[in-house]
Amino acid sequence: MVSVDRDRLVETASAMIDVHSFTGDEQGMAELMVSLYEPMGLHVQWQQVEEGRANALGIWEGAGGGSSLMFNGHMDTSYSGREPWLKDVPGFQPKAFVEDGRLYGLGISNMKGALACYVEAVRALRDAGVRLRGDVLIAAVCGEIEKTQYGDATGAQYRGYAAGTRYLVSHGGVADMCLLGEPTEGKVVLGHFGALWLRIRVHGDFIHTAFSEGRRGENSILRMHEVLAAVQEWIPRWESDPSNAYRGANAIVNVGAVEGGFGWRVSRTPHHTDLFLDVRVPPTKPMAAARREVLDVVRSLAERFPGYGVEGEVYVTAPGAEIDEGHELVAAIDAAHEQVYGEKPGRDVTRWFSDASALTRYGIPTVNYGTSTGLMDVDKGENLDIDGLVRTAEVYARVAMAVCGVG
DSSP states (O other): OOOOOHHHHHHHHHHHHTSOOBTTOOHHHHHHHHHHHGGGTOEEEEEEEETTEEEEEEEEOOOSSSOOEEEEEEOOBSOOSOSTTTTTOGGGSSOOEEETTEEEOTTIIIIIHHHHHHHHHHHHHHHTTOOBSSOEEEEEESOOSSOOOBTTBOSGGGOOSSHHHHHHHTTTOOOSEEEEOOOOTTOEEEEEOEEEEEEEEEEOOOOBGGGOTTOGGGOHHHHHHHHHHHHHHHHHHHHHOGGGOBTTBOOOEEEEEEEESOTTOTTBOOSEEEEEEEEEEOTTSOHHHHHHHHHHHHHHHHHHSTTSOOEEEEEEEEOOEEOOTTSHHHHHHHHHHHHHHSSOOOEEEESSOOTHHHHHHTTOOEEEOOSOOOOOBTTTBSEEEHHHHHHHHHHHHHHHHHHHOBO
16 A cells, blocks of 8 residues: 655655755755655766756666656746745745645745655655566756747756756656656646747837937837737737647737837837747647748738838747557556546646657657646745645556556
8 A cells, every 4th residue: 555645745845845946046956856866765867957957867766577657847946036026925935834734835836846746656655665667767857947048138047948858868868658747737638739939020220319200110119019910910810720729729829028129228219129929839730830830920021011121030949749648658647546536637738838848759758747736825825735745646656556567
């Protein structure tokens, strides 16, 4: 009988919260993971991705003759906790606390709670004397959060989008299948959309305010106002296009940023203005095809607005991922969830990115299945239900026995 130790699980998760691990600064968290692996008797593989950040891979070697299972989770947090709008919210700080059966703290839902569940699942199996035939790998990775270097925003804190998992799979971190515990509300995510980031630039003349009279139409910000209106006409077409839908979910586009001019010198009209779009792409559409289609839109804008110097650049292409519903890992999760919760898990399609993107393209079938999203309490911040964490860890242990084999 496999038994999850609730107090130990909370202690582990709390220790993870207490280590600051914003993107680009994950090494301390990797060191904590190693300190957890070693007493468990796991083989440790340290992967130095770059200065100040590493992956920590712990391997519980099986007896042989079974499939290998990877538990994969990112250590970097979406926020640093130092943002002015978050610095006074307790649940967005790297300091754990428990209240009313919930565990609060920066990164607990996305996704240190899952990392703690992986560790506790293996501990529970070992405590019970279970001997698996296949290997179990716990991969704690850096650099998953959806961000990228652009312009002046350079450095490790901007290197996300599966930076750690891409390093992982090319340096020995592979398995027959992977369970990725992103927060899914206990649903099995059979596929998720990918992301394409597009910059559209509009040019204008660089003119002193004193000489701008009668030349307002040459202002790139005002020109972008017209171009943005045209983009807003296109967005619904992308979102409603059947070729961009996946398992009943439509694509989505976000107008993510606009940059133009100089706040320190508004006595000049800006020589160019940029519009940034996040275009979600179904896993069934090749990124090359999506790139071609959005750049065709840019060309049509250039034709519609001659003289504006409209140009475009695709600077992120992060494909989606999917797994066949008939895969044995899906069946194992279904069975384990039903044993623990008394009912089969639901299904979901998400439009967020995960490291399943890199894993599946390296031939590792991957399922996203995890705890609740830990929707923020406006006063306390990021949190998870502790009972949910305990149940999730038990599901993970049962899945490992099912796919790796016992004996």
